Amino acid sequence: MKLYIKKCKTCSNIIPLELKVRNRAILRHNYGNNVNVQCPTCSSTHDYSVYDFFAKSDSNSTVGGGVVGGLVGLLGGPIGVGIGLLIGGAIGNENDSTDQKKVKYFNSSY
Numbered sequence: 699m700k701l702y703i704k705k706c707k708t709c710s711n712i713i714p715l716e717l718k719v720r721n722r723a724i725l726r727h728n729y730g731n732n733v734n735v736q737c738p739t740c741s742s743t744h745d746y747s748v749y750d751f752f753a754k755s756d757s758n759s760t761v762g763g764g765v766v767g768g769l770v771g772l773l774g775g776p777i778g779v780g781i782g783l784l785i786g787g788a789i790g791n792e793n794d795s796t797d798q799k800k801v802k803y804f805n806s807s808y
Contacts, residue, residue: 699800700756703735708742715751720800721807722748753804755797 703713713735719725725733725748732745771782 699753699797699804701751701753701804703746704750704752706737706740706742707744707746709737709740711737711739713737713739719804721804722751723807725751753801755801 701715701717706713719728732747734743734745736743771778
């Protein structure tokens with residue numbers, strides 16, 4: 699999960715953030731009701747409410763897990779590749795699902 703500001707008050711671009719919090723209550727507790735953020739595009743600095751923050755998934759593990767599983771499966775031949783693809787894809791899909799739950803939890807928090 700990655701956090702963003704909805705739009706810069708100067709250039710209207712989405713601002714990516716490096717903060718790691720589970721919900722807006724923790725964000726507010728750690729940084730206050732307003733957070734001063736500098737836009738990497740236009741370099742302007744503004745205060746943003748915790749409600750200007752939103753989360754998006756940054757996980758795409760299903761494909762990566764399948765590829766890694768398939769490569770490991772090469773050791774077992776064609777059947778190993780198939781099994782590796784399935785297991786790696788399933789593990790990656792679970793990681794994506796967990797990330798989506800975190801995004802939904804943050805975006806629905808107050």
